[in-house]
Amino acid sequence: MKRWLLSMVNLVHILLINVSKVLLIGMLLIVFANVILRYVFNSGIMWSEEVALLFEVWFIFLSLGLGVKHRLHMSINLLQRESIPSWLNRTLDTLADIVFIIVGAVMIVYGIRLTQFTMRSIMPATRWPAGVLYLVLPFSGVLVVVESLLHIAGWNMFDEEIDKYLSGKGGSLKDIFRSRP
């Protein structure tokens, strides 16, 4: 059960990293294509800005959630890890996790409400419902909450191995998922 859960969480993480990469390249290509079309063929893409911005919002909030796993978010290290006792480090880490969970929960609850609320308004160029924009909030909130809970539980999530794999520095997914948590 534990192993299954860990594999699922890690698989979702890797999947969403890839989704983020696609969004990043998507934004780039949309803006680039629009420039080329405008100056070479004299006709821009009407929906380019709206879709690029939608990708941007999704990209940013997915990365906000994904960043929790590898502790990527910047903090100021006036209380340096090496110079304070380990119980204090644990307490501060747990405090950060609790803050993550509260913020994540707000993103889930109010993100869902905001999405429902704006589903009926329409974005001008694409005619898509505006709620699509906010739909990423609950997703991101779930990522934040799940990663923080697992961090509090102190399970070995194979974060380093996953990071190494994603950086293209070797290791295979099979080995990561086979090893015992």
Next chain:
Amino acid sequence: MNDPGIATALLMGGFVLLMLLRVPITFSLALASIATATYLNIPLMAIVQQMVQGVRSFSLLAIPFFIIAGEMMGRGGIARKLIELANVLVGRVRGGLAMVNVVESMFFGGISGSAVADVASTGTIMIPLMKEAGYDDDFSVGITVTSATQGIIIPPSHNMIIYSVAAGGVSVGRLFLAGFVPGLLLGVSLMAISYILAIKRNYPRGSKYTLKQAVKIFGDAFLGLMTAVIIMGGVISGVFTATESAAVAAVYAFIITFFVYREIPLKEFKGILYSTLKTLTMVMALIASASAFSWLMAYLRIPAKATELLLGVTDNRILLLLLINVLLLFLGMIMDMAPLILIVTPILYPVIVGKLGISPIHFGIMLMLNLAIGLCTPPVGSALFVGCAVGRIPIERATRAMLPMYAVMFIVLMLITYIPEITMFVPNLIMPGG
């Protein structure tokens, strides 16, 4: 039960307390905003909406594009080419390698706006090279770290885009142009101090190149430097917006790295995307929660109160500017760049631009330089930390060796603060108005 004084204390105090307790800044800002909104009976839906709307900006799209372009050029070995080019140009002077270090950072800054990336990629080549040639290791680290901050001021710079958005849409084109002369001034000043130290400590001259070698080196670096030309040319001529020029530059950097320079195989692109993602997570998510935070600051009229407070201390223009610079230098010592820009800009903007009548462009450059110095100072200075890690020396030793460089940077800061023409001449000449 919603006293604005208590709400202000909750917002600012909550944020500072959480941050000091090592909670990541993005989440400190978010939780302080959530708590304050709850206290003020502002629906939390408005807060999360503000987070999304804060990053839904076409200008901000330039940031991922600039970072991915810089990352590709960096991994593709551009640093080595620029070092060789700089060596041809200034290597023959006494203390040549220190000059090379500064000039290379000038070029690198024209491609990437990240001082930390510059320290990492230039430092790994230059610091061992300088040590081998007989330079002191603490001096080598110091000049690498301080010169890398030119990248923040020399365009393109993604921190300027963050400022432009935080200041409510200052022209990115004019900001970029304004960075040229101050960036050069900083570089030339750092070269001057290196020269003086080189003579005193008898650092060696660099090697000589034949004309044929020089031409080849220039040709090699030229294609990489074209990235800067595309960006600046596009923005100045008005052909592209900053975001569009960033997209074109990113596609160009992709082609140059993988099909012309070919120092790394195409399959490394996946890893490059991943590290770009990691960098962007730090910067962009922060902008989201900072925009909810600054929305509440505006709601509570905190910028107006800060203005009153500062004007209450003194209304002498010269002293007030000095006070603001000292405040920014202090904050820069303990906080990283992007969060400071996002929080400080809305607070100081009304005093500086509204009351003192200073151009938002001029203030932007002042802010960049202040925070650039902050990147080189302990206890929190990311450029300094990377430099010390690369050069394998303790931070205390590096900072002691950097004292003359801090002094130089401070003098440059004062010149830029009190002589607006240094900053404003180029943008007023090329892109007047706006």
